[in-house]
Amino acid sequence: MEFLEKTLLMAGKNSSLLCVGLDPEITQIPSSLTRQYGENAVVEFNRRIIENTKDLVCAYKPNSAFYEALGPHGLEILRETRKLIPKGIPMILDIKRGDIDNTNRKYAEAAFDVYNADAVTLNPYLGLDSIEPFLSYKERGLLLLCRTSNPGAKDIQDLICNGKPLYHVMAERIREWSSIKKTLQIGAVVGATYPAELVSVRQILGDELIILVPGVGKQAGELEKSAKAAINSQGERAVINASRSVLYASPNEDFADAARREAMRLREIIHQTIERVTQSS
Numbered sequence: 001m002e003f004l005e006k007t008l009l010m011a012g013k014n015s016s017l018l019c020v021g022l023d024p025e026i027t028q029i030p031s032s033l034t035r036q037y038g039e040n041a042v043v044e045f046n047r048r049i050i051e052n053t054k055d056l057v058c059a060y061k062p063n064s065a066f067y068e069a070l071g072p073h074g075l076e077i078l079r080e081t082r083k084l085i086p087k088g089i090p091m092i093l094d095i096k097r098g099d100i101d102n103t104n105r106k107y108a109e110a111a112f113d114v115y116n117a118d119a120v121t122l123n124p125y126l127g128l129d130s131i132e133p134f135l136s137y138k139e140r141g142l143l144l145l146c147r148t149s150n151p152g153a154k155d156i157q158d159l160i161c162n163g164k165p166l167y168h169v170m171a172e173r174i175r176e177w178s179s180i181k182k183t184l185q186i187g188a189v190v191g192a193t194y195p196a197e198l199v200s201v202r203q204i205l206g207d208e209l210i211i212l213v214p215g216v217g218k219q220a221g222e223l224e225k226s227a228k229a230a231i232n233s234q235g236e237r238a239v240i241n242a243s244r245s246v247l248y249a250s251p252n253e254d255f256a257d258a259a260r261r262e263a264m265r266l267r268e269i270i271h272q273t274i275e276r277v278t279q280s281s
Helices: 003-013 031-053 064-068 072-084 101-114 128-135 151-157 166-180 195-205 223-230 255-280
Strands: 018-020 092-097 119-122 141-147 186-190 211-216 238-242
Touching: 003 141, 018 255, 031 072, 031 255, 064 072, 064 092, 092 101, 092 141, 101 119, 101 128, 119 128, 128 141, 128 166, 141 151, 141 166, 141 195, 151 166, 166 186, 166 195, 186 195, 195 211, 195 223, 211 223, 223 238, 223 255, 238 255
Parallel strands: 018 238, 092 119, 119 141, 141 186, 186 211, 211 238
Antiparallel strands: none
16 A cells, blocks of 8 residues: 555544654663663563554654664664554654665665665655655655754755745655656655745645654644644645654653653644634635
8 A cells, every 4th residue: 555545544544644753762761661671671662652642643753763873773673663553554764865876775675675664754855866766666655855843954945046945946846756756655844843834835735745744842843833734725645743742741650641642632733723724714
């Protein structure tokens, strides 16, 4: 099943556009897990988070850096985490790769053949040929950096290029590449910290392409504004990601229950926003 179809089905089933980022930090995990499970504490942490939120999300998004930082065993933890995600829920592997096509071919093999990701995040600034190896996996999603959520994004992405900000040019390229390759598996990444920019990117992309919106929660993204800006005219094709605010909703033994409560809160805010938008249109 294609990434977009899988995401839309899960969004409908769970009435949710919420994605939970599985970005575990060993220092943030309750010490009781470390004592009981040792080097498998992260797997157990992820298992409990997934078990307590799987009916509230449309996707999960592990960032590979948090697993690579744990050394060789961390990559096995990532593989085990993939197995924990229920079959119908897409996994977006946040890797932000960007290299020449030959190198990206190996990155694509790792993401899709080794870790079985449904989609990946990519840095598209090397051009269309650099993402071709990922496009060869027809059913997998490619979410391309367009306007990121960090404060320094403006240093480059707001630069004026042919009379328009660079991130507008990138949004146009994403739409163009989707058309050239005749695929809807290409989408954009736009940070929740910039809802006004989200509005303009959605206008450029149109209704069909999906937008991944990171930056909700600890990065102070404005959830309601971002959800309203990211969705299309049918209230769909947006994935709103929250990581730390869900994972570390509590530092204590009740972390999984607290994660569920926070996920429910975020999902409800997004749901209410969609209802208001679609009912008023």
